[in-house]
Amino acid sequence: MIKLENIVKMYPGSGVVLDEINLHIKAGEFVSIVGQSGAGKTTLVKLLIAEEKPSGGIIHIGDWDITTIGSSVVPFLRRQLGVIFQDFKLLPKKTVFENVAFALEVAGTSPRKIKQIVPPVLHIVGLGDKHDRYPNELSGGEQQRVVIARSLVHRPKVIIADEPTGNLDSINTAEIIEILKKINEFGTTVVLVTHNREVVNHLRRRVVTLADGKIINDEKEGKYIL
Amino acid sequence: MTVFGRIIKFALQDIFRNLGLSAMTVFILVLMLLSVNTLWSLDVVTREAVALTKDQVNMSLYLKSSTLDKEVVELTTFLHTVSEVTAVQVVDRAAVVESFKQRHQLSPDVIQALTELGGNPFGPTVVVKAKEPQDYEKIIAVLNVPEYTKLIESKSFDQHEEILGRIQTITNRVESVGLGLTAVFAVIAFLIIFNMIRVAIVTQRTEISIKRLVGANNWFIRGPYLIAAVIFTLVSIGITAVIVYSTVSWLDKYVGVLFQNGFSLTNYYASHMLYLFSLEAAAVLVLTVASSSLAMRRQLKV
Numbered sequence: 373m374i375k376l377e378n379i380v381k382m383y384p385g386s387g388v389v390l391d392e393i394n395l396h397i398k399a400g401e402f403v404s405i406v407g408q409s410g411a412g413k414t415t416l417v418k419l420l421i422a423e424e425k426p427s428g429g430i431i432h433i434g435d436w437d438i439t440t441i442g443s444s445v446v447p448f449l450r451r452q453l454g455v456i457f458q459d460f461k462l463l464p465k466k467t468v469f470e471n472v473a474f475a476l477e478v479a480g481t482s483p484r485k486i487k488q489i490v491p492p493v494l495h496i497v498g499l500g501d502k503h504d505r506y507p508n509e510l511s512g513g514e515q516q517r518v519v520i521a522r523s524l525v526h527r528p529k530v531i532i533a534d535e536p537t538g539n540l541d542s543i544n545t546a547e548i549i550e551i552l553k554k555i556n557e558f559g560t561t562v563v564l565v566t567h568n569r570e571v572v573n574h575l576r577r578r579v580v581t582l583a584d585g586k587i588i589n590d591e592k593e594g595k596y597i598l
Numbered sequence: 599m600t601v602f603g604r605i606i607k608f609a610l611q612d613i614f615r616n617l618g619l620s621a622m623t624v625f626i627l628v629l630m631l632l633s634v635n636t637l638w639s640l641d642v643v644t645r646e647a648v649a650l651t652k653d654q655v656n657m658s659l660y661l662k663s664s665t666l667d668k669e670v671v672e673l674t675t676f677l678h679t680v681s682e683v684t685a686v687q688v689v690d691r692a693a694v695v696e697s698f699k700q701r702h703q704l705s706p707d708v709i710q711a712l713t714e715l716g717g718n719p720f721g722p723t724v725v726v727k728a729k730e731p732q733d734y735e736k737i738i739a740v741l742n743v744p745e746y747t748k749l750i751e752s753k754s755f756d757q758h759e760e761i762l763g764r765i766q767t768i769t770n771r772v773e774s775v776g777l778g779l780t781a782v783f784a785v786i787a788f789l790i791i792f793n794m795i796r797v798a799i800v801t802q803r804t805e806i807s808i809k810r811l812v813g814a815n816n817w818f819i820r821g822p823y824l825i826a827a828v829i830f831t832l833v834s835i836g837i838t839a840v841i842v843y844s845t846v847s848w849l850d851k852y853v854g855v856l857f858q859n860g861f862s863l864t865n866y867y868a869s870h871m872l873y874l875f876s877l878e879a880a881a882v883l884v885l886t887v888a889s890s891s892l893a894m895r896r897q898l899k900v
Contacts (some may be wrong), residue, residue: 451813461808478814522812598749
């Protein structure tokens with residue numbers, strides 16, 4: 373599903389941020405990528421969503437070689453990926469329904485289809501009864517669930533979650549992780565980037581550990597070792 | 599079609615969320631267009647005035663009293679063969695003396711002097727009309743042969759040349775000032791639209807980043823700003839058309855007094871409306887789209 377071959381990323385002035393990364397994530401896997409600040413986790417996410425291009429190496433996502441695609445193709449790639457960030461990235465002047473619908477609007481989905489797709493997705497993340505609320509009327513956990521709903525509406529094959537629980541308390545964290553597990557059970561590949569030890573240890577799934585831009589550990593049922 | 603509809607919806611949202619700036623942009627565009635239309639109207643009016651003055655210009659050849667009718671016929675026949683001449687009219691001696699008496703009816707001394715002379719001291723007058731004022735010089739040149747100089751007492755047309763010269767000078771100055779004003783408004787409009795789009799983009803950075811994140815293509819992100827530029831153009835052209843049409847309708851009664859030939863600015867605008875406003879719309883569109891594109895290139899790295 374996701375294949376990184378000899379990935380190198382360098383920034384002028386910062387040196388090598390990712391160094392010879394080789395990683396293969398199969399379809400349907402739930403992989404946690406862990407590491408301390410500055411290990412290269414966020415850079416890896418930026419490469420996976422084609423926000424940046426690697427300095428060397430090849431990245432395959434499904435049938436896409438995203439290291440060679442043009443900027444006009446990037447939007448189509450992003451509709452195949454669900455992306456979740458720590459800072460939610462919700463539109464404050466739009467309701468829960470409108471925020472989720474927004475992802476479909478930009479892809480040209482008809483209003484009739486949007487009305488069919490959005491309510492079940494909101495139901496999956498437990499926000500069926502809060503569709504007309506604005507983000508500032510929701511808790512952090514609920515806001516993150518809106519983001520997950522928005523990332524699901526395109527039925528993505530891969531969900532990339534960059535520190536999705538970073539701003540949440542332990543109860544909301546557990547809820548979000550449960551939703552991600554549920555999504556994974558439906559067959560969606562989940563890449564979870566985190567430094568939350570409890571989450572990683574509780575999951576008992578594959579753990580890839582990054583340190584100084586290199587993969588130092590990759591275990592099938594791993595633990596947070598740092 | 600759905601995507602295009604949404605792009606228009608987002609463009610309208612942008613315009614109404616920044617209503618003050620949008621109104622200012624339209625205001626400046628309208629000012630610029632009004633200055634262009636004022637310039638255009640002045641040009642039309644002065645061209646009409648020059649044409650009218652040109653039409654009134656003629657040259658009078660005052661023939662000697664000894665001139666025979668046969669010689670007058672020869673002269674007019676010759677003048678008809680000159681390509682620059684458009685009309686030749688002969689005023690006979692009787693009409694000349696009658697005209698003289700009418701002009702001096704309030705001067706009994708002059709009338710008395712005429713009576714004392716006994717007969718008609720005037721020769722006939724030949725009034726010549728040329729295509730262009732400068733053609734009179736050529737006509738005078740061709741008449742400058744002994745055969746005709748012996749018949750001609752004097753000629754007159756010089757003062758018209760001076761009037762035409764003055765009108766042309768005034769027209770040229772008005773055009774220079776108008777062009778300068780239009781250029782200033784064009785620069786201001788460019789800067790305002792550029793800043794408006796820039797401010798809109800900066801205030802919507804989050805929304806733009808989210809659009810990118812969920813897979814919006816470049817057209818979906820840039821489209822609303824370009825559509826906003828088109829809307830500004832159409833609104834400003836519409837407002838300008840209403841103002842210009844109302845103003846020329848009001849001005850027509852004053853312009854009508856100046857031109858006795860039935861010239862009407864309203865009629866002129868009515869018959870040139872499509873051409874004139876299409877041209878202006880195209881120019882404003884180039885201006886607005888260019889400034890929007892520049893602002894987007896600087897602010898949006900999509």
